[in-house]
Amino acid sequence: MRPHVNQRQARVLELVRARGSVRVADLARELGISPVTLRRDIEAMAARGEIQRVHGAISRVEQGRPPGAPRPVPAAAGGRGGGAGGGAGLVVGMVVPTTEYYYADVVRGAREAVEARGARLTVGLTRYLPGEDRTQADRLLSTGAHGLLLTPNWEAGSPGPGEGAWTAELPVPTVLVERWAPPGHPAAALDRVSSDHAHGAARAVQHLVGLGHRRIALASRTTPTTARLRAGYEAAVAALGLEPAPPWPPTGPGPVSDADLFARALEYLYGAVTTGGVTAALIHSDTDAIMLIPRLQARGVRVPEDLAVITYDDEVAGMADVPLSAVAPAKHEVGARAANLLLDRLTGGDPLPDTPRQHLDLLPRLTIRS
Incomplete structure (x- = not known):
């Protein structure tokens, strides 16, 4: 008891x-x-x-300090002398799925912001393994992290029912990075910095409409980004009064291999162009687009004459044999903003419960390549 x-x-x-x-x-x-x-x-x-x-x-409490007097900031926090906003001596823990591809820039932005303020970044990797995000968070805390930048392994980018409540119970200030929690979920009260993928998808649709396209498809395998992309895509299609593209084929029960998912995307786009009236597509991600385009061309679908393509992520779109227009989330800035927000929390002391938390959505950029 x-x-x-x-x-x-x-x-x-x-x-x-x-x-x-x-x-x-x-x-x-x-x-x-x-x-x-x-x-x-x-x-x-x-x-x-x-x-x-x-x-x-x-x-x-030190002897002689009256109750309610301002609490001193310890030397570990660096006061305001450790760079912009202080931070010298602090350790920021960051849990991410990987330091490659998309998250390479996110981690780089966080590291540069942390080091600029005299603090140190330590990283835990999850490789998207179930439960590993919590294991890595606990490990970083046990080794002295004063706060956490956290990208949980939420398959849809946000937690399912009963998932992820532990993130709101962590004993240090925590900022979600590129993840979202729905209203009412405990993690919704955490600070958060993320890319507005819905806006990015809608921006791509708007550009394609400006080029005269009226039936535009979205091709995206299931990733933590997909739900937000589809929400923005569908909202733009409705707002602009476009003709709906053929629905994305259901995955069906049981695990599906990457090869099967790629084949499904290829068949979907081929059918959408040849029988579904689609003339343009937003494809997530760049690597999928670079692999899909020559296979579509081998089947007689001309790009861009029959199918105009914009990709999402802009990691390698500019390196395609014909450079592709792409939507680029502000990955580096997401990492930097998240790190600075966390350091602001730390250098200001443990915030009181009524201190407003922040949800920052950064708008992706559309890069047009001819």
Whole structure:
């Protein structure tokens, strides 16, 4: 049975006075209570002036400091001397699926922003393995991360029912990166920085309409980006009064190999052009487009005469034999903005519950290549 709240808070105060300072995560484990419960205790005790809170930890109140007086920022935070906004001595943990392809620029942007403020970035990789995001987050916290930049393994880019609630219970400030939580989900209250993929898809559709196309397809295998792309694509089709393209074929039950998914995309586009009246397509991603186009041409579909193509991601679109127009999410800026937002939280102290969180959506750019 858990101790009564007064007994629990008394025990917290006893441990803090004995040790000087203690990490919130370590204290929650020692007391056998959830980080959320401990945070409520900490908020009440800090409001009474019994302890002070800094960067995922709590410490005793110095002798002679009156309750409610401003809390000093420890040397580890760098005050305002560690670059723009401080940060010297802080460790930022970043959990991402990979440091390749799309996330190479995201991680690079975060690293540059962190180092510019005198802090250090440590990275945990998940390779999209189930449950690995939580394992990596715990590992980074155990090695001293003061805050987390987190890209959970949510297949649709946002958590399914009952998924991902743990992200809202982490004992340090956390910023979601390129992930979204629906209203009402616990993670929806976290800070978030992401690309507005829906806007990017709609921007591509608008450009193709400006070229005279009235039936435009979206070809995208299932990725964490797909749901947002499809939402923007469908909204633009409706808003512009376009003729609907043939529906994307259902995947069906059971796992499907990459080869099968690629073949499905090829058959969909070929049929959409030859019998479905489609004259343009947004293809996600660049690599799929570069592989699909010669196969379509081998079947007699001319690009761009029969099918105008815009790709999504813009990683390698400019290196195709005929450079492709592409929508480019601001990946580097997403990483930098997320890191600076987290460092602002850390250098300002552990924010109070009523401090507004931020959801930043950065608009992708459309690059036209002839």
